[in-house]
Amino acid sequence: MKRARVAYAGAIHDAVEVRGMLQLEDGRLVNQKDVVWLPPVQPHTIFALGLNYADHAKELAFQTPDEPLVFLKGPNTLLGHRGVTRRPAACTFMHYECELAVVIKCSARRVKAEKALHYIAGYTVANDYVVRDYLENYYRPNFRAKNRDAATPIGPWLVDVEDIDDPMDLTLRTYVNGQLIQEGSTKDMIFNIPYLIEYLSGFMTLNAGDVILTGTSKGAVNVEVGDVVVTEIEKVGKLENTIVGED
Amino acid sequence: MVNCIIRLCGRAQPYEATLNINENKLKLHNEWMTIDHFALDIPITGTVYGTLLNYKGAISKLGEAVYEIPYKKPPEAPILYMKPVNTHLAHGAPIPLPADVQELEVGAALGLVIGRTACRVTKASALDYIAGYTIANDVSVPHRSYYRPAIREKARDGFCPIGPWIVEKAAIKDPNNIGIRVYVNDVLCQENTTANHIRSVEELLADVTAFMTLFPGDVLLTGVPEGAPLIGAYDRVRIEIDGVGVLENPVYPENKSMEGENQ
Numbered sequence: 171m172k173r174a175r176v177a178y179a180g181a182i183h184d185a186v187e188v189r190g191m192l193q194l195e196d197g198r199l200v201n202q203k204d205v206v207w208l209p210p211v212q213p214h215t216i217f218a219l220g221l222n223y224a225d226h227a228k229e230l231a232f233q234t235p236d237e238p239l240v241f242l243k244g245p246n247t248l249l250g251h252r253g254v255t256r257r258p259a260a261c262t263f264m265h266y267e268c269e270l271a272v273v274i275k276c277s278a279r280r281v282k283a284e285k286a287l288h289y290i291a292g293y294t295v296a297n298d299y300v301v302r303d304y305l306e307n308y309y310r311p312n313f314r315a316k317n318r319d320a321a322t323p324i325g326p327w328l329v330d331v332e333d334i335d336d337p338m339d340l341t342l343r344t345y346v347n348g349q350l351i352q353e354g355s356t357k358d359m360i361f362n363i364p365y366l367i368e369y370l371s372g373f374m375t376l377n378a379g380d381v382i383l384t385g386t387s388k389g390a391v392n393v394e395v396g397d398v399v400v401t402e403i404e405k406v407g408k409l410e411n412t413i414v415g416e417d
Numbered sequence: 418m419v420n421c422i423i424r425l426c427g428r429a430q431p432y433e434a435t436l437n438i439n440e441n442k443l444k445l446h447n448e449w450m451t452i453d454h455f456a457l458d459i460p461i462t463g464t465v466y467g468t469l470l471n472y473k474g475a476i477s478k479l480g481e482a483v484y485e486i487p488y489k490k491p492p493e494a495p496i497l498y499m500k501p502v503n504t505h506l507a508h509g510a511p512i513p514l515p516a517d518v519q520e521l522e523v524g525a526a527l528g529l530v531i532g533r534t535a536c537r538v539t540k541a542s543a544l545d546y547i548a549g550y551t552i553a554n555d556v557s558v559p560h561r562s563y564y565r566p567a568i569r570e571k572a573r574d575g576f577c578p579i580g581p582w583i584v585e586k587a588a589i590k591d592p593n594n595i596g597i598r599v600y601v602n603d604v605l606c607q608e609n610t611t612a613n614h615i616r617s618v619e620e621l622l623a624d625v626t627a628f629m630t631l632f633p634g635d636v637l638l639t640g641v642p643e644g645a646p647l648i649g650a651y652d653r654v655r656i657e658i659d660g661v662g663v664l665e666n667p668v669y670p671e672n673k674s675m676e677g678e679n680q
Contacts, residue, residue: 215501217568241566242499244464246630279574304628306496307488308469309566313497314628319536373515374573375503 172327172407173292175212175250176205187327207251210294210328211273213381216243217370218269218298220311222385223358229388238361238369241311243298243383246319251326254414255299256319257395263302264393264413267386268344268401270337270356271296272363273328278376283364289376290331290363295409296324296383297344297401323401323411324381334405338362342387345400354387356403418444419588419660422549423581426456426507436584438662457581459507460551461530463634465577467555468621469496469563471640473613478643479563487564495616495624498566500555500577500638508581508664512556512654513574513671520649521576521668524555524641525599525656527592527611529618530583531637536630543622546631549583550592552656552664553638559647575674578666579636589660592618592639599646600655609642 172187178200185192191199220239221227227234249255257264275291299322304315334340337356344352361369366382393399395415402408421436423443435444442449470476470492476483483491506512514521532548556576560567589595592611599607616624621639622631631637648654648668655665 215499215503239565240568242501242568242572244466244499244629246632304494306492306494307490308492308496308563309498310564311566312494314494317497317629319628319630373569374501377502 171330171333173210174325174327175208175210177208178205182208207253207326209248209250209324210326211324211379211381213379214377215380216245216247216383217381218243218383219361219366219385222360223354223387224360225354225358225388226386226390229390234360238366240370241316243317243322247317247322249320249323249411251323252410253320253323254412255321255323256416257393257413258301259416261301261303262392264299265302265390266344266393266399266401267298267300267390268342268352268403269296269298269383269386270340270342270403270406271324272382272384274376274378274380274382275331276378278367278371281367281371283368286364286367287331289367291378292328292330293334293337293406294324294328295401295403295407296322297399297409297411298322298383298386323409325407325409327407329406340406341404343402344389345402346391346393346397351391352387352389354389356384358387359384420585421582422460423455424458424460426458431460434582436582436662438660452581457508459505460580460583461634461636463531463632463636465500465505465553465579465636465638467498467500467526467638468640469498471495471615471621472609472642473615474609474643475640476615494628495621497625498571500553501572503574504572504577506575506578506666508578509666510575510578511667511669511674512576512578513674514650514668515558515573515671518558520559520647522557522559522645523599523607523648523654523656524557524645525597525607526553526555526638526641527595527597527658527661528553528579528636528638529622531631531633531635533633534630535622535626538623538626540619540623543619544586546622547586548633549585550589550661551580551583551636552658552661553636554578554654554656554664554666555638555641578664580664581662584661596659597642598657600657601646601648601652606646607642607644611639613642614639
């Protein structure tokens with residue numbers, strides 16, 4: 171099942187995909203074009219991974235980390251499918267990051283990797299923009315670069331865990347204005363999803379609805395105002411976002 | 418006497434109370450009682466953000482290192498981190514000492530509780546966005562490097578005691594000149610003042626909301642002073658902030674911390 175949260179006709183609804191349409195909880199079938207897409211999840215805690223693909227780490231001239239590079243993000247960052255993200259006027263390098271997002275199903279503490287699947291509700295797509303101009307070497311990636319308002323589009327769907335046979339073998343693609351510009355596979359994650367759940371739950375409790383953004387592969391290219399950025403993960407979804415200026 | 422917002426264990430709604438810090442009393446529904454009489458719960462509901470290196474002493478302790486690898490230069494914008502919901506802990510509840518750790522650092526922090534949506538606020542109007550103040554103990558596993566986000570050091574369960582209440586904004590005349598003291602087992606271990614902030618409360622709110630929005634109920638910690646006291650199993654840590662109150666928690670080995678404690 172593919173689940174969404176949408177605004178339609180003045181109210182917020184949970185919806186599921188039915189034959190290309192959206193079915194609201196009350197049974198109404200509505201066209202996907204007629205809704206405002208909201209983030210499909212409302213997490214308490216949003217985890218993100220840096221340098222979790224060997225090719226991306228190399229591209230940024232970093233050594234492969236020997237422990238996951240984890241940072242947290244605030245709820246101000248999340249944005250729905252077909253939303254707009256603002257590019258600071260003065261910046262020179264802002265890039266997308268197509269990431270598989272894992273949504274936690276239930277309270278998880280000291281979970282072993284072998285059991286990790288039981289703690290996953292499903293998956294969605296995230297595009298975790300960074301403004302590299304603002305990177306500083308304190309708690310890097312720092313919030314000014316990575317925790318900006320509406321700079322983490324997520325969605326469109328939360329896809330149930332049962333519907334994805336192998337989350338560690340999915341193709342990631344990013345298109346800018348229709349042109350394929352980034353392609354990778356979740357196979358190339360340095361720390362895979364079961365390991366990340368074991369690692370994080372080893373020192374803290376994960377809660378239902380929490381999200382782990384698992385990092386991006388090689389292919390980071392600057393985006394400009396007006397660009398339409400589509401991040402796509404095989405079987406999970408195609409997330410569209412448009413870059414706008416500060417005004 | 419100042420007005421404050423409290424939350425009580427077992428009650429879903431917040432309560433407005435009157436606080437007399439000197440006499441250690443709260444007035445609820447026209448009746449004064451000692452604070453210990455109340456089972457006080459976590460008073461805040463939003464996201465808690467911490468600020469790194471906002472005390473002059475903290476940055477000067479780094480010294481020339483800020484020009485060296487990995488930092489290369491001093492911080493420019495505010496450096497923030499989060500204390501996620503699993504870290505939030507009520508006044509009086511035991512701080513869990515993880516089995517793999519001997520000692521923890523105490524981070525005595527003033528918390529700005531946001532009253533209305535704060536996005537790109539000016540320094541001049543910054544205080545208008547504050548509903549009140551609280552106290553946080555930004556507990557950390559001691560770590561020396563600030564290069565990478567310290568999630569494993571700062572985001573463990575129970576690592577952010579916060580409260581015991583939110584005092585109304587009017588209770589604090591000047592948030593940039595209030596004393597902070599930390600006692601471990603009743604011994605004074607740290608003393609500092611928000612006068613030593615690098616960014617004042619107003620500057621911090623302006624510089625943070627220049628790149629991210631703070632929502633009503635969110636809490637921005639203004640920083641922790643240098644020289645963090647260390648605490649270990651069965652210590653009691655008390656943070657006093659002038660005009661805001663006293664936040665006290667014991668430290669228990671984590672396998673015992675869920676058992677609670679009768680005060």
